[in-house]
Amino acid sequence: MDIKKLSLTKPWGVVEVAIERKKVKKVRLRVFPNRVIKLSVPLGVSDEWIDRYLISKTKWVEKSLYDFKSTEASELAPRIDSGVSTWILGRQIRIIVKQAQFYKIEQKEETVWIQSPAIGDKQALQKQFERWCQKQCKRYFQATVDRLYPIIAKHGIDKPTLQVRKMKTLWGSCSGRHSKINLNYYLYKAPPFCIDYVVLHELTHFLFPKHNQDFYEFLTVHMPDWQERKRILDYEIVKGLEY
Known part of the structure; x- marks a missing residue:
């Protein structure tokens, strides 16, 4: 992957643009919220053409960077407006x-x-x-429960129902008596592998209600890296959730 330099006005200065030459028919310029800039171009496109194209898109790149800077993505409930x-x-x-x-x-x-x-x-x-x-996260969470449920199904546990709620202190909870799992609405912000951890954690409670040795041994057998997933969830994702 090549890197091109693009000169912008203040406060941006000189920025780097990652150039990807791929088997594509169209040129695609993208600015990401973390201010990474990527340009995908067809194979065979010359450096001179790329330089001219980037210069022609200077104002668009600056506007995109400004839009992302003007809002923080870590808000619990984003202020809905264009560019946030x-x-x-x-x-x-x-x-x-x-x-x-x-x-x-x-x-x-x-x-x-x-x-x-x-x-x-x-x-x-x-x-x-x-x-x-709410609809999107409920659909995603349900698919995750359906995918991981077979891990406890073979132990004679009925599939629990799912409820999604806004919670400020828990990622998830469960009720063995009511055969129900509650997942935090804001968990939808987390990476899929962290959501998998929370779902498996709650499913495991239907076998082992307490956080005892049996609980953690079962969790470790079926998700050996659960501690790393929990660390990411609690120390990286949680910052943006204001817990």
Whole structure:
């Protein structure tokens, strides 16, 4: 991967652009929330053409960098507006709001597109985004439970039902009596391997209600690196959740 230098105005100065030559038909320039800049170009494109193209995109790159700097992605509940970013499944995702005659939200790679006839109503946008996010995380969490449930199913445990709630002190909890798992709504911000850890942790409690030696031995057999996943969740992800 080649690196090109691009001169921007203050406060950015000279930035680096990672150049990827790939078997693609179209040129693609991307600016990520962590301020990494990547340009994908077809094989055979000359350095001179790339230099001219980057110079032509200077203003666009500056605007993208400014949009990401103007908001912090670590907010628990992001202020919904065009250009802000949030965490979804361990990735910083940019939110773009567009005026439309209908309500619709869809995610395409690193961007969530919100369409609404009431873009000036921040409270309505917030509720629209949270309803969408609630459905997305419930679907993802349920798929994770379904995938990991066979680990305890062979021990005669019925599949628990899933409830998603906003919690401020726990990533998850469970009730053996009601055969239910509760997962934190904000867990959807964490990487998938951390979500797997929380789900398996709660499933294991249906076999071993207490955090005793049997509990941790079972967890270690089925997820040997659970301690590292927990560390990432508690010391890296938790910073952005204001726990």
